[in-house]
Amino acid sequence: MAKIQLKSVSKAYGNNKKVIEDMNLEIQDGSFTVLVGPSGCGKSTTLRIIAGLEEVSSGEIWIGDRLVNDVAPGKRGISMVFQNYALYPTMSVRGNIEFGLENMKIPKAERKKMVEEIAEVVDLTEYLDKKPQNLSGGQRQRVALARAMVKKPDVFIFDEPLSNLDAKLRGQMRTELIQLHKRLGTTFIYVTHDQVEAMSMGDEIVILDKGHIMQQAAPMEVYHNPANQFVANFIGTPSMNVLPKSMVEGKTGMITDERISYIGFRPEHADMQMEKLDTSGINLSCEIITMETLGSETLYLVNSDAGQFQVKSFHAPLIDTKKVHVTIPMDKLYYFDTQGNRVFVEEIPFQTPVREARGEVLV
Amino acid sequence: MKTSLPLKVLNVVGLIIMVAIFAMPFIWMISTSLKTLGETMVFPPKWIPDELIWENFVSAWNSGPFLQYFINSVLVSVGILIFQFITVIPAAYAFARYEFRFKNMLFSLVMVTMMIPAQLIFLPVFLNLSDWGLLDTLWGLILPFATSAFGIFMLRQTFKQVPEELLEAARLDNSTDFKIMMKIMVPMAKPTLITLGLFNFITHWNDYFWPLVMTTSEKARTLPVGIAQLRQVDGGVAWNILMAGNVILVIPILIIFFFAQRHIIRAFTYTGVK
Numbered sequence: 176m177a178k179i180q181l182k183s184v185s186k187a188y189g190n191n192k193k194v195i196e197d198m199n200l201e202i203q204d205g206s207f208t209v210l211v212g213p214s215g216c217g218k219s220t221t222l223r224i225i226a227g228l229e230e231v232s233s234g235e236i237w238i239g240d241r242l243v244n245d246v247a248p249g250k251r252g253i254s255m256v257f258q259n260y261a262l263y264p265t266m267s268v269r270g271n272i273e274f275g276l277e278n279m280k281i282p283k284a285e286r287k288k289m290v291e292e293i294a295e296v297v298d299l300t301e302y303l304d305k306k307p308q309n310l311s312g313g314q315r316q317r318v319a320l321a322r323a324m325v326k327k328p329d330v331f332i333f334d335e336p337l338s339n340l341d342a343k344l345r346g347q348m349r350t351e352l353i354q355l356h357k358r359l360g361t362t363f364i365y366v367t368h369d370q371v372e373a374m375s376m377g378d379e380i381v382i383l384d385k386g387h388i389m390q391q392a393a394p395m396e397v398y399h400n401p402a403n404q405f406v407a408n409f410i411g412t413p414s415m416n417v418l419p420k421s422m423v424e425g426k427t428g429m430i431t432d433e434r435i436s437y438i439g440f441r442p443e444h445a446d447m448q449m450e451k452l453d454t455s456g457i458n459l460s461c462e463i464i465t466m467e468t469l470g471s472e473t474l475y476l477v478n479s480d481a482g483q484f485q486v487k488s489f490h491a492p493l494i495d496t497k498k499v500h501v502t503i504p505m506d507k508l509y510y511f512d513t514q515g516n517r518v519f520v521e522e523i524p525f526q527t528p529v530r531e532a533r534g535e536v537l538v
Numbered sequence: 539m540k541t542s543l544p545l546k547v548l549n550v551v552g553l554i555i556m557v558a559i560f561a562m563p564f565i566w567m568i569s570t571s572l573k574t575l576g577e578t579m580v581f582p583p584k585w586i587p588d589e590l591i592w593e594n595f596v597s598a599w600n601s602g603p604f605l606q607y608f609i610n611s612v613l614v615s616v617g618i619l620i621f622q623f624i625t626v627i628p629a630a631y632a633f634a635r636y637e638f639r640f641k642n643m644l645f646s647l648v649m650v651t652m653m654i655p656a657q658l659i660f661l662p663v664f665l666n667l668s669d670w671g672l673l674d675t676l677w678g679l680i681l682p683f684a685t686s687a688f689g690i691f692m693l694r695q696t697f698k699q700v701p702e703e704l705l706e707a708a709r710l711d712n713s714t715d716f717k718i719m720m721k722i723m724v725p726m727a728k729p730t731l732i733t734l735g736l737f738n739f740i741t742h743w744n745d746y747f748w749p750l751v752m753t754t755s756e757k758a759r760t761l762p763v764g765i766a767q768l769r770q771v772d773g774g775v776a777w778n779i780l781m782a783g784n785v786i787l788v789i790p791i792l793i794i795f796f797f798a799q800r801h802i803i804r805a806f807t808y809t810g811v812k
Contacts, residue, residue: 228706249712261703265725274721275711326711 177252177329177362179225184234186220186386194220195386198234202379207237207363208358209377211370212409217386218366219334221251225364226255226332238330254323255332259314259339262307268294268318269303275326286455292530293325313344320355333365337372353461370410374398382406404515407439413474415439416484417511423457424483428525434518437511442487446506447475448500449493456504457481468492477501571595571781573711578777594782598768601779603756604786607764614679614749616743619735621684628733629685630693631719635705646696652687660751667752674754683742689734696730697723732801740791761787 179202186195195217202208210218223229225236226247236243243251252422254275262271268291276286294300297317307315316336323331336344355375356363367373373380374394382389382397382405389409390402401407407415417439420430451458461477473492476485477499486501493499505525510518565585571576571594573587598604627754632638633645634647662671672678677756708718722733746762753759765783769775795802 226706226710228709247712248706248709253710255707255710257703257707259703261707263708263722265722265728274708275715278712278714278717322707322711456585530690535583 178202179330179362180235180236180237180429181221181224182237182525184221184224184236185232186217186224186229187232189201192402193386195224198386198388200381200388200391202362202364204497205360205362206379207353207365207377207383208379209365209367210381210383211367211373211382212389214368215385218368218382218383221383222332222334222364222366225330226253227251231374250277252329253332255334256316256323256336257320258335260307260319260361262315262318262322264307267304268299268310268321270324271307272322273317275322279326289325292429293321296324297321313348316340320450321517324355324359328361330362330364331359333363335367336365336403338367338369352376371412374410380410382409384409401509401517403517404511406441407509407511407517411441413442413485413487415441415509417485418481425501430522430524432510432518432520434470434512435510435520435524436513437515439511440503440507442474442485443472443489444503445484446504447477447484447486447488447490447493447500449496451500452502456502457508459503461499461501462497463493466492466494475499491518567781567784570777571785573778575778581679591778594778595786598765598779598782598786601768601783602764604761604764606756607761610676610679610758611743611760611762613676615739617676617680618683619646619738619741621680622686622689622734622738623731625685626689626693627719627724629690630697631715631723634689634694634697647685650692652691652762656747660748664751672757673752676758678752679749679758679760682748686734686738689738691736693727693730696727700726729801729804732798736794736798736802739794743791744787 179200181198181200184195184198184200187193194465198217200221210221212218220229225238227243227246227346231244238251238253253528265275266274267514272290272293273286276289281289287510290303291300294303294508297320299314299321301319302310303315307318310318319336337348340348349372351461352363352365365373374397377394380394380397381391384405387456390397390406392400392402397406397410401415404417407417417437420436420438423438424430446452447461451460459479459481461479463475464476464483465476467474470490473488473490474485475493476483477503505523508518510524512518561793566583569585569587572590572592573584573594574589574591575582577587588669629648633641667673667678667682674680704722707716708722713721743758746766749758749760749763750766753763756764765780765787768780768783
């Protein structure tokens with residue numbers, strides 16, 4: 176078990192094309208940390224740097240109390256599960272699991288015992304002598320897991336391991352991985368581009384964009400308290416609605432805080448009604464453009480004076496309605512500056528008292 | 539698939555002609571090897587001899603130290619095979635998977651050697667081997683072919699197709715490069731290696747030119763040279779004995795074809811590592 180630290184790590188390819196720039200990252204011992212971000216954000220590179228498959232251009236990598244910059248991948252106490260499993264095709268399942276142990280010079284009898292134990296754990300005992308190409312996707316995934324687990328590493332690394340599985344199996348493997356983490360208590364680092372996976376699996380999420388860390392926090396913290404517009408957009412389905420302040424200002428009142436230039440709110444915090452309601456908040460009259468019924472909830476795309484945005488409602492779908500009224504409570508608003516950074520305010524930053532503003536709308 | 543009758547007939551006729559073109563010399567060789575000397579001269583030629591003269595094989599075998607030739611042939615062909623695998627596999631691995639200075643230049647150099655005809659370099663090689671005192675020895679027949687540019691080229695292509703992830707997984711499994719090469723790359727390149735091995739074996743088993751110029755005595759001669767000498771038996775050419783010798787020459791290759799047929803066909807239609 177080990178904590179991992181990246182200290183001002185940079186990675187550039189060829190002509191100074193920087194993939195990661197001055198990254199400082201600390202991954203707690205025993206945590207399930209998910210690196211998430213759009214493609215090209217540097218999450219896989221970060222992972223590969225930790226694994227030692229990629230050399231850093233500058234900076235330090237610490238695993239536990241060991242500086243591992245010059246330590247070979249096989250000697251870092253890391254096991255990795257690859258996206259395409261990377262099973263050795265010419266070896267049997269047993270050979271695949273055993274290969275790493277063999278290289279660790281573990282005696283044969285002991286190896287055999289370890290392989291059989293781990294096969295038991297991942298439920299592969301009857302497949303031990305099969306070749307990977309004769310296994311299903313889920314079974315291959317389990318072989319990859321077994322191969323990683325059998326070495327009893329300090330750190331597990333997962334590079335989008337579930338993206339090749341179908342939706343049902345993916346859900347199942349997700350739960351299995353969470354359970355595995357609980358059981359082993361080892362540090363897990365997990366890379367994915369799927370924010371749902373990130374939210375549901377991690378106890379810590381690191382959101383990356385263009386080689387920079389956007390935010391590192393627990394899933395609910397990231398969701399309720401995004402550090403910037405990027406995180407607000409990236410986490411949550413559908414993503415946060417962000418409207419320019421000028422579009423919202425008119426009816427609700429002028430914004431006093433000069434730092435603010437965008438206002439955001441979650442689709443599920445917008446309250447949709449047929450009639451104008453006497454509640455406080457931003458009131459907008461809207462027109463429904465599209466509707467997606469998802470069973471327990473309904474997603475609407477609506478058009479208003481303030482622009483288009485999405486609303487998530489847990490009420491019965493409004494099938495024949497076109498015109499609706501949307502209210503967003505003041506305390507559910509997020510504010511961002513021109514750079515997209517979060518602006519934290521002490522009190523509601525609208526000039527006109529909310530009550531008067533509403534009165535104006537009602538006239 | 540449905541084909542019209544005339545097209546089918548045309549197809550079959552075409553195939554028969556092709557088979558005839560390729561098989562005829564071969565059938566003639568076997569037929570001649572079983573004739574009397576007189577019968578080989580008959581016109582029009584007979585396909586099936588009146589009497590099968592099996593003794594021709596005994597005469598051919600006994601007309602020189604054929605056992606020695608045979609052993610030499612085996613040693614040379616197998617020796618070349620072993621040496622080539624020892625040199626070609628690491629070279630191909632390095633060219634496919636390592637970054638080092640002058641890599642492209644060195645690889646081009648290897649490729650250039652493929653384009654120089656053997657007849658051009660045989661004299662310098664000959665002189666070289668003569669300096670080392672290797673003329674008329676089996677080493678002189680093996681060493682010039684101890685590596686193969688074509689082999690390096692072909693194996694490099696195969697190695698390049700192995701997904702990088704596999705090598706990374708192996709590295710994380712604390713594997714040495716040598717072990718990656720032998721336990722992961724080589725097993726995956728098996729079809730290519732079999733192809734190379736077969737081509738190699740057949741080429742060097744049948745090679746006539748090099749053993750002819752390199753050897754002056756029976757102790758290092760190989761079968762093709764020995765058989766060519768059958769022409770000089772008794773002044774005139776004893777075609778029946780000569781053909782019997784040729785049959786002896788091709789039998790080992792036929793046996794290999796027989797057992798490795800599946801691999802050979804796959805080798806030719808082989809497209810890549812999955």
